[in-house]
Amino acid sequence: MAQHVRGVVAKSKGAPVTVETIVIPDPGPGEAVVKIEACGVCHTDLSYREGGINDEFPFLLGHEAAGRVESIGEGVVDLEVGDYVVLNWRAVCGVCRACKKGKPQYCFDTHNAKQPMTLEDGTELSPALGIGAFVEKTLVAAGQCTKVNPEAPAKVAGLLGCGVMAGLGAAVNTGQVGRGDSIAVIGCGGVGDAAIAGAKLAGATTIIAVDTDPKKLEWAQEFGANHTVNPKEEDTVEAIRSYTDGNGADVVIDAVGHPETYKQAFYARDLAGTVVLVGVPYPDMMSPEIPLIDYFGRGGALKSAWYGDCLPSRDFPMYVDLYLQGTFPLDKFVTEETTLDGVEAAFDKMHKGEVLRSVVIF
Template sequence: MPHEVRAVIAMKKDAPAEVQTVLVPDPGPGEVLVTVQACGVCHTDLHYREGAVGDDFPFLLGHEAAGIVEAVGPGVTDPLPGDYVVLAWRAPCGRCRACRRGRPWYCFDSQNAAQPMTLADSTPLTPALGIGAFAEKTLVAAGQAVKVDPAARPEAAGLIGCGIMAGYGAAVHTGGVTRGDTVAVIGCGGVGNAAIAAASLAGARRVVAVDVDDAKLDTATQFGATHCVNSRGTDAVEAVRGLTGGFGADVVIDAVGRADTYEQGFYMRDLAGTLVQVGVPGQEARLDLPLLDVFGRGGALKSSWYGDCLPSRDFPVLIDLYLSGKLDLGAFVTETVALDEVEVAFDRMVRGKVLRSVVVL
């Protein structure tokens, strides 16, 4: 029997999101039904609403969520009803060529629920990143529901389902930040500050935050930035070089995803340094770099998908860091809002007024 729930829907491109009644089916084979307790408001949800991700409207928005497993479908032995979970938008299949080569973070057949959630008139919905968690309940594949310590507050725990994991993993997994490194992070939103926190936890000697907003730079120091550069009126490349004896950073993380920030990061590296792009670029972004510089500077240019994470391994680790006081997930939560305040949260996010708004149900 389908469950009638309230949920936030983007009906058409650029139209305001609206709360509607949604029908969520009972879980089938390999699926779990999750009662959502909290869900972060991420830029990706706004990209869906704007039609920048695709045109498969209507979209069921929300994907950065924590909640309780209410029911499981046939064949599901983990998680179980009553388990406290964080939802992941990638669930490695274990069978594709990437998984078989021991690189499940590149899985080419990530799992989602097979049954559609629908509007009251049976119109099928496209769930954001295969989750759709701006809803009282949602249906996902069992592998997307990662069991974590229930002591973690849901409004904080849910954030590791996307932005925190992306930034943390960009530094630790993709960038390989280690003790004694110098790290520069371009863009001090949720993803960038997660990368700053991760670099600090990994033992980086210097962590340089780069942004155009002094308030965001002040916040970055709370997460472990040792130096700040406002690139609005300063040459960020020269500033980072000045802080590193003229050499540049060992690892640079572009958490913005624009051609100009990528170019900054490219030249901000030390020779043979690593540049990690974790900010998602727009479809129109283009890059123009002298190929001789790409060759001559050496090092590595990497893209980080979801922080190159394995959710079943990494989510519990980040929750443990949070509960031990080493990773302040709560500091990422600027405000909590209701389902019908998502549009207001989008506006605050665009204006740079929040680090994260979180819908609490």
């Protein structure tokens, strides 16, 4: 029998979100219903509200979530009712060309639940990143449920579902930061700070944080940055070079996703260094004008991080365990706890740079 629950919906571009009654169908083949315990407020949700992702309104927002499996559909064999899970938005197919090559983290045919969730009048909802977790219960593909150690509180474990994993993975998986490396991170919100924390975990010795907000630079230092750069006060490229013996960083991560910050990242890396784009550009943004000879002459690699190139079944449990061991500071990302009714206010605080992560607690 379908269930009626409360959830946060963006009905039109730029309009304040509202809390609505959401109809959740029973899980069909390969699906699961998850009772949400906590969900982080990510900038991607704000981008959905602002029409920066697509125009498939209305959206059921929320995606950085952890909770308990309440029911499963036919054919689900790797989940049980009661399992404690972090939701992911890339359920791998297992049969596409990437999966067959043994690289499921690049799966080209990821999937979500087949059945729609709706408003009471039958209007179908577009769940953010195929999840939709600012809601008491949600319907997802069973492969979107990643089991983790239940000793980790949902308010921290759920953050691995998007922003933290995107930044952490951009440094460790995509950028392949290693012991003794130097790294610069441009943009020190939740994703950028996760990249900094990941670089520290991987053994980087020179970690440079770049942001125009002094408060964010302070947060970056708490996660492991040992140098800070404010572009309002000094040239970003020259400052990064000054902290790397004049050479540039081994890895530069653009966690903003803007043509100007990408250009800075390109020129702030060492010869044969790596640039990783993890900040999501708006669709109308164009590549910066860089002479083709500079691409050739500087060598190295220019990469984009897809979900931090993570494999949820491998990475989520590992980083939850590292958190429980006191090695990875997931709890530092949580600035405040709020409710479904506080999501619009949380968006405003995030836009103003007042919080690192607000988390909706159920």
